[in-house]
Amino acid sequence: MAGSETLGFKVKSVSHFLKHLKELGERLLPVFKKKVRYEMNQFVAAAIVSHKEIENEDISIIYEANRKLDVACENLSDIVQDSCFSFNRLVVLMNTTKPARHGEARLFDPDVKIRKEILGIRAIGLMDDNNTNFLDNLKSMFANDFKTKRLPYIMCIFSHNIPCTEQSHQCAKIIDEFA
Numbered sequence: 617m618a619g620s621e622t623l624g625f626k627v628k629s630v631s632h633f634l635k636h637l638k639e640l641g642e643r644l645l646p647v648f649k650k651k652v653r654y655e656m657n658q659f660v661a662a663a664i665v666s667h668k669e670i671e672n673e674d675i676s677i678i679y680e681a682n683r684k685l686d687v688a689c690e691n692l693s694d695i696v697q698d699s700c701f702s703f704n705r706l707v708v709l710m711n712t713t714k715p716a717r718h719g720e721a722r723l724f725d726p727d728v729k730i731r732k733e734i735l736g737i738r739a740i741g742l743m744d745d746n747n748t749n750f751l752d753n754l755k756s757m758f759a760n761d762f763k764t765k766r767l768p769y770i771m772c773i774f775s776h777n778i779p780c781t782e783q784s785h786q787c788a789k790i791i792d793e794f795a
């Protein structure tokens with residue numbers, strides 16, 4: 617979890633949110649899997665929430681996302697595109713093999729800036745995903761929801777499985793640098 621300031625939330629409140637975020641990702645996993653021919657197992661689920669939502673253990677944003685999935689029912693595969701499910705200020709991003717990209721990078725490093733810093737010359741040729749800036753989308757949905765750009769937010773991230781340390785991806789490091 618990365619916040620815009622130092623926070624003193626109960627671990628329980630944060631993990632409550634993350635648990636439901638994880639379950640949403642797990643619910644989507646088989647839907648994503650059906651769309652590719654390779655083994656797909658890893659995802660990043662992220663949401664931008666207000667301090668109050670964490671404090672009150674308010675997970676209505678996740679409920680709403682689940683409701684969208686309930687309604688879509690058999691047509692679930694229509695609402696996941698490009699190995700991603702976006703809902704308001706919440707997103708689930710799969711790690712894909714073709715092209716080789718990981719959710720952390722898609723979210724925090726779409727223009728490869730952070731990886732260029734970490735990897736130097738070895739970052740050459742890494743994919744620039746700048747056509748979709750998920751983070752900007754999340755932020756603007758948050759501003760939209762709360763009708764202000766100034767409300768401090770908390771970014772909740774669940775990586776399944778833990779952010780990787782693979783040479784060309786360095787997802788753990790991307791989160792570190794981003795925070």
Ligand SMILES: [Zn+2]
Nearest residue numbers: 718780785787
């Ligand atoms: Zn990774």
